[in-house]
Amino acid sequence: MTEPLPRPKRKNPLSRTTQPLLPPSARSRKAHGFTLAAATGRFMLQCCGECGRYTYPAREACPNCLSSDLTFKDAPTGGALLSETRIEVTSDPYFREHTPWRTGMVQLDCGPVAVVHLHGDCGGPGSRLKLSLQLDRAGQAVFSAKPVSEVPHMEDDPQWREMTADPKHRRILITDGRGPLALPLAQALKKAGAARIFVGVADRWKPFDQQAPLEAIEGVEFVDLDLTSERSVQNLAMDIGAKVEILINTADHVRPAHLFDAGAANSAREAMDHTVMALMRLAQAFGPVMRSRGADGATGAVAWVNVLSVHGLSNAPQFGIHSAAHAACLSLSQWLRTELRPGGIRVINAFAGPLDTEWFQTVPPPKVAPKALADAVLDGLKRGLEDIYVGDVAKDIEARLFDNPKAVEREAGQ
Amino acid sequence: MSDDILGKFAGALASGAVRVVDLTHTLSPDFPVIVMPPELGQSAPFRMERISRYDGGGPAWYWNNLSFGEHTGTHFDAPIHWYTGRDLPLNSVDTLPPADMIAPACVIDCSADAAKDADFLLTVSDVVKWEEEHGRILPRSWVLLRTDWSKKSGVAYANLLADGAHTPGPDADVMRWLVAERDIIGFGTETIGTDAGQAGHFSPPYPAHHYLHGAGRYGLQCLTNLDRLPPKGAMIVAAPLKIQNGSGSPLRVLALVQERSTG
Numbered sequence: 120m121t122e123p124l125p126r127p128k129r130k131n132p133l134s135r136t137t138q139p140l141l142p143p144s145a146r147s148r149k150a151h152g153f154t155l156a157a158a159t160g161r162f163m164l165q166c167c168g169e170c171g172r173y174t175y176p177a178r179e180a181c182p183n184c185l186s187s188d189l190t191f192k193d194a195p196t197g198g199a200l201l202s203e204t205r206i207e208v209t210s211d212p213y214f215r216e217h218t219p220w221r222t223g224m225v226q227l228d229c230g231p232v233a234v235v236h237l238h239g240d241c242g243g244p245g246s247r248l249k250l251s252l253q254l255d256r257a258g259q260a261v262f263s264a265k266p267v268s269e270v271p272h273m274e275d276d277p278q279w280r281e282m283t284a285d286p287k288h289r290r291i292l293i294t295d296g297r298g299p300l301a302l303p304l305a306q307a308l309k310k311a312g313a314a315r316i317f318v319g320v321a322d323r324w325k326p327f328d329q330q331a332p333l334e335a336i337e338g339v340e341f342v343d344l345d346l347t348s349e350r351s352v353q354n355l356a357m358d359i360g361a362k363v364e365i366l367i368n369t370a371d372h373v374r375p376a377h378l379f380d381a382g383a384a385n386s387a388r389e390a391m392d393h394t395v396m397a398l399m400r401l402a403q404a405f406g407p408v409m410r411s412r413g414a415d416g417a418t419g420a421v422a423w424v425n426v427l428s429v430h431g432l433s434n435a436p437q438f439g440i441h442s443a444a445h446a447a448c449l450s451l452s453q454w455l456r457t458e459l460r461p462g463g464i465r466v467i468n469a470f471a472g473p474l475d476t477e478w479f480q481t482v483p484p485p486k487v488a489p490k491a492l493a494d495a496v497l498d499g500l501k502r503g504l505e506d507i508y509v510g511d512v513a514k515d516i517e518a519r520l521f522d523n524p525k526a527v528e529r530e531a532g533q
Numbered sequence: 534m535s536d537d538i539l540g541k542f543a544g545a546l547a548s549g550a551v552r553v554v555d556l557t558h559t560l561s562p563d564f565p566v567i568v569m570p571p572e573l574g575q576s577a578p579f580r581m582e583r584i585s586r587y588d589g590g591g592p593a594w595y596w597n598n599l600s601f602g603e604h605t606g607t608h609f610d611a612p613i614h615w616y617t618g619r620d621l622p623l624n625s626v627d628t629l630p631p632a633d634m635i636a637p638a639c640v641i642d643c644s645a646d647a648a649k650d651a652d653f654l655l656t657v658s659d660v661v662k663w664e665e666e667h668g669r670i671l672p673r674s675w676v677l678l679r680t681d682w683s684k685k686s687g688v689a690y691a692n693l694l695a696d697g698a699h700t701p702g703p704d705a706d707v708m709r710w711l712v713a714e715r716d717i718i719g720f721g722t723e724t725i726g727t728d729a730g731q732a733g734h735f736s737p738p739y740p741a742h743h744y745l746h747g748a749g750r751y752g753l754q755c756l757t758n759l760d761r762l763p764p765k766g767a768m769i770v771a772a773p774l775k776i777q778n779g780s781g782s783p784l785r786v787l788a789l790v791q792e793r794s795t796g
Contacts, residue, residue, distance in 0.1 A: 324565050324690060326694075347578070348562045351562065382574055389575065
């Protein structure tokens with residue numbers, strides 16, 4: 120059983136903050152098939168279209184039949200431990216700070232043998248394991264193994280925590296307290312053991328429905344945050360920037376407008392200001408300080424979540440401006456991901472279809488309940504994902520975009 | 534000598550016989566703006582983004598880019614702001630006659646009533662009562678409604694409840710009467726609009742806007758320091774920005790108040 124992670128002590132102000140280091144990160148282009156799988160929480164290996172055998176490591180041709188028809192396919196997640204190595208001393212700067220570190224050779228049920236990171240609760244050689252592909256602090260895919268059945272406090276394993284962004288004992292900022300996600304997110308984060316939940320609220324002089332239930336959650340603290348104001352975002356970062364370990368950006372602005380409407384340019388500017396420029400302001404204010412705190416103890420800065428519309432991936436004309444704004448957010452988010460990588464900060468994009476809220480009132484189901492989206496964000500943090508698709512619409516668009524993006528575009532306009 | 538009005542005025546300013554009262558709130562991002570139903574167009578709040586501050590963006594100088602709606606902070610409403618004034622001549626801020634930018638003010642103190650009732654409405658009888666004490670409102674005067682609302686801030690200032698804003702203002706009759714019977718140049722308030730918070734339910738809706746602008750008159754709102762003005766005799770200087778076809782603008786509103794007799 121893993122020792123439960125103790126609530127971290129206050130930092131000694133006389134000690135230097137540990138600087139973030141990253142595990143070795145070189146990967147071949149082929150091997151990014153694992154990155155794709157790990158980013159979405161899938162377990163995929165190359166599988167030969169001719170002979171049907173799985174292969175590892177990533178190759179150009181099947182080592183069995185030499186066919187070049189090798190594609191990444193979902194594989195069974197079981198395996199058996201062949202041997203174990205506990206690394207006590209290493210010359211790698213990242214792992215030096217995390218020793219001892221358990222690795223092992225695993226016979227995968229789908230055929231190949233792989234070197235994997237071993238969770239502390241895994242048994243010795245011969246024991247059955249459950250494999251997953253995880254993104255490490257460098258954002259690269261690695262094999263990770265856990266015992267088949269759950270063990271108490273499993274998520275507190277120090278190796279596993281390096282592969283995830285668990286909210287336990289961390290301080291979180293939810294950027295838009297007026298949005299429909301704030302309440303279910305705060306509830307889920309509280310349940311997951313978050314130490315403090317800052318909830319940004321713009322224009323405190325305007326009342327809002329969720330104020331009382333949010334306030335009732337222990338650990339929730341309202342902070343002034345107007346994402347459309349550079350000054351407001353920077354003021355907050357000066358106050359609590361060094362206390363935010365997970366930032367969940369829920370900025371959104373849904374206003375239907377037709378492209379040819381006289382006022383559409385205003386709607387577009389407002390939507391961009393509330394979403395794209397909001398993300399830009401947040402990135403400028405909170406990005407540098409979060410990046411510098413990526414190795415600040417067991418509960419250092421770890422993740423930045425952007426909640427995006429799946430229509431950012433392909434325009435939905437009914438919500439054309441909203442789609443365009445989220446497409447720009449996605450691009451900005453990818454940029455932010457690169458900038459935060461040196462700090463080991465994971466940037467997670469959660470894509471959802473229309474939410475079950477007032478602004479999508481006229482849209483027929485299926486729609487995503489805010490609580491379902493909040494739960495999916497929590498799941499993504501705990502599993503260390505990078506791309507989360509929530510609900511039937513988002514999952515459908517993801518699958519179809521992978522297959523034929525042109526078909527998605529044409530059908531959206533019909 | 535008696536013709537040298539401005540010379541005397543300069544002397545009075547220098548001696549303190551005439552003091553200048555600033556009736557303007559500081560234009561800042563936090564100051565509430567009018568709230569419309571969210572599916573309608575919204576006024577942009579005041580925003581300031583730095584161009585440079587003696588730094589890489591400009592080594593020796595400090596300056597900012599500003600953005601805001603025409604009706605932000607302490608601001609002026611021109612007749613073109615309302616549909617009733619849309620076809621009038623000289624109805625936008627750029628064509629506003631300069632002589633109209635300086636006019637006397639009558640200050641009606643309703644602060645006690647507004648303290649008791651956020652939905653307090655000024656009526657004709659209130660104004661008649663004021664006239665009995667201070668004399669008839671002269672044509673082309675501003676009528677300023679003092680409620681001390683400017684002393685509130687944040688939630689209390691906007692006072693938004695589930696059925697909309699609850700802030701004091703004029704009723705429909707008094708607006709029609711002030712324009713038709715007293716020929717006022719404009720009406721000013723300390724609240725977010727010249728109309729009461731619930732004025733959308735009046736007949737006609739938003740009577741201050743309806744009658745003032747329909748007759749080519751002006752509005753001033755988000756005023757402060759009205760408690761430092763005498764009931765009668767202050768001169769108001771209100772010169773909005775000269776925005777082409779503008780419906781209003783934030784501005785500095787000054788009041789000139791005669792402190793004591795200059796003999």
